[in-house]
Each structure stands twice: as C-alpha cells, then as structure tokens.
Amino acid sequence: MARIITKERALQIxxxxxxxxxxxxxxxxxxxxxxYNGQLVANFGVRRGSSWDAGHDHxxxxxxxxxxxxxxxxxxxxxxxxxxxxxxLLPPLTESLELPxxxxxxx
Amino acid sequence: MSDSSxxxxxxxxxxxxxxxxPGVLAMQNYDNLPMGIGQLSSGxxxxxxxxxxxxxxxxxxxxxxxxxxxxxxxxxxxxxLSLENNIRSLTKEMDELKDEIRQLCKTRTFVxxxxxxxxxxxxxxxQIPVTIEGDGEEFTATFTEANISASGETEADAIxxxxxxxxxxxxxxxxxxxxQLGPLPTxxxxxxxxxxxxxx
Numbered sequence: 259m260a261r262i263i264t265k266e267r268a269l270q271i272x273x274x275x276x277x278x279x280x281x282x283x284x285x286x287x288x289x290x291x292x293x294y295n296g297q298l299v300a301n302f303g304v305r306r307g308s309s310w311d312a313g314h315d316h317x318x319x320x321x322x323x324x325x326x327x328x329x330x331x332x333x334x335x336x337x338x339x340x341x342x343x344x345x346x347l348l349p350p351l352t353e354s355l356e357l358p359x360x361x362x363x364x365x
Numbered sequence: 366m367s368d369s370s371x372x373x374x375x376x377x378x379x380x381x382x383x384x385x386x387p388g389v390l391a392m393q394n395y396d397n398l399p400m401g402i403g404q405l406s407s408g409x410x411x412x413x414x415x416x417x418x419x420x421x422x423x424x425x426x427x428x429x430x431x432x433x434x435x436x437x438x439x440x441x442x443x444x445x446l447s448l449e450n451n452i453r454s455l456t457k458e459m460d461e462l463k464d465e466i467r468q469l470c471k472t473r474t475f476v477x478x479x480x481x482x483x484x485x486x487x488x489x490x491x492q493i494p495v496t497i498e499g500d501g502e503e504f505t506a507t508f509t510e511a512n513i514s515a516s517g518e519t520e521a522d523a524i525x526x527x528x529x530x531x532x533x534x535x536x537x538x539x540x541x542x543x544x545q546l547g548p549l550p551t552x553x554x555x556x557x558x559x560x561x562x563x564x565x
C-alpha cells in the first residue's frame with residue numbers, strides 16, 4: 259500500500275532468488291517460481307505492462323516474509339540463501355564456537 | 366570586565382580572529398551568521414542568533430594572552446553545533462513519522478467474500494474471504510489461508526488481479542506432483558483445491 263515493493267524491486271527479487279518464469283500466455287501476471295532441490299518453494303506474480311513504480315506489496319506475502327526482509331532482498335543485503343534459511347529450508351547460521359584469542363591465551 | 370578590556374577584546378577579534386580563536390571562526394563560518402559580543406554582570410556573553418548565547422563564567426580568567434577561554438569557546442561551539450545537528454536529525458525523523466502516521470490513518474482494511482471466477486472455466490465451491498488493504502493509492506487483495514495475494518491501483522483492480530493470481534497458482538500447482546512441492550506450496554494446494562474446481 260505504501261509502495262514499499264515496486265515492480266522494479268519485485269524484479270530485483272526475481273533476479274536475486276533465481277526465479278523461473280512459468281506464466282501462462284494470456285495472464286495479466288508473469289508467474290515467477292522459486293525452486294530449491296527440485297521443489298517449488300514459493301511463487302508470486304508480477305504485473306505485465308505496469309509502470310516501474312507500480313506497487314507490488316503482495317510479493318512479500320507470497321514469499322511469506324516480512325516487508326523489511328523483502329526490501330532487503332531487493333536492495334542487496336539479503337541473499338537467496340538468507341531467504342531459504344528464513345523459509346527453514348537451509349539450516350540457520352550458527353555462531354562460531356571458537357573462543358576469542360584473549361581467552362585462549364588465558365589473558 | 367572593564368570597558369577598556371572589552372574594547373581591547375573586540376579589537377583583537379576584529380583585527381585578527383584567525384590566530385585568536387579557531388572555535389569562534391568555526392561558529393562564524395558554520396552558516397555565515399555574525400557573532401556578537403556583549404557583557405552580562407561580571408561575565409561575558411557571546412551571542413549567536415537572537416535566542417542563543419554562550420555565557421562565559423566570570424571565574425574563568427579572561428586574560429587575552431591565555432588560551433583557556435579559547436578552549437572553552439571551542440568546546441562550547443562544538444557542543445552547540447552537535448546540538449544543532451541533533452535537532453535537525455530529530456526534526457527529520459519526526460517529519461518521517463508524521464508521514465507514516467498520515468499513511469496509517471488513510472489505510473483501510475475490509476473483507477470481501479469472493480464467489481465467482483468467471484469468465485474462466487473454473488468455479489469457486491465456497492466463498493473465499495479476500496482481505497483488501499489499501500491507502501487510496503494502492504490496494505492489496507489477500508486470501509490469507511492460501512497465502513495468495515495481488516496488488517492493484519483500485520479495489521476492483523486488486524480483486525481482478527487476485528482472481529488471475531489464484532487461477533495461475535491453481536494451474537501451476539495442479540501440474541506438480543506432491544514431491545515437487547515445498548511446504549508453502551503444499552499448504553497452498555491443500556487450501557486451493559478445496560475452494561476451486563475446474564468446470565470443463
């Protein structure tokens with residue numbers, strides 16, 4: 259509604275997620291599908307013929323992520339792996355278990 | 366401070382401000398506003414703008430050859446500049462919050478029961494509750510249970526786009542075998558096939 263995800267950003271998300279176009283010929287939407295290990299994990303539509311700043315705030319809902327996450331996905335700080343982790347398809351990143359050098363040295 | 370000291374002080378600043386006080390210069394150059402010097406009881410007031418002033422404690426030695434006062438002036442000048450920056454940034458944040466509040470006030474949310482998919486050869490077997498959210502410029506239609514949504518510039522546009530998305534999703538998912546579907550599409554398919562059916 260506030261046009262956080264515009265068509266331009268939606269297409270940036272398409273590129274970032276490596277989505278595949280599986281739209282039917284006469285549809286008003288281009289249907290983009292995200293696959294992981296041969297499984298469809300998410301799909302969303304991008305309106306054909308709309309202007310670059312047309313609102314696509316439905317994309318984050320279709321991806322089942324927050325608006326902030328979708329925005330970061332579009333503007334480069336989040337990656338496809340981050341999305342897969344969010345969808346719990348990849349294990350979460352664990353913090354290093356190594357102790358800091360100062361503790362190792364007994365300082 | 367005596368009148369003669371004050372006059373000497375003014376002369377010193379007017380004739381050679383650069384060598385005397387870089388802090389004062391910073392204030393003068395910040396936005397090219399002039400700075401005045403006055404006297405208040407036994408202390409000294411350095412004025413900047415109409416409403417802002419620095420009061421120099423009379424207990425500080427005001428000997429012109431000493432640099433203690435310069436250091437204080439410099440420190441205070443920097444404090445004022447930092448306060449000004451903080452005020453500017455707070456004002457900016459407040460304006461942004463006002464805009465967001467205005468947007469939220471304009472936001473409307475309501476539920477529309479969807480009962481047809483015509484003219485496509487598909488039928489809805491039971492009414493679908495579609496949530497419409499909009500702020501007057503952009504609308505989103507969502508079937509939350511199936512996690513399907515679409516946007517549009519008007520409510521009708523959003524609903525039309527939603528119908529198209531629902532059918533696209535149906536056609537996409539019906540072609541897939543269960544092992545080709547991840548958790549989210551599996552949930553979508555379970556809900557969609559319960560409310561949409563092909564009539565031909």
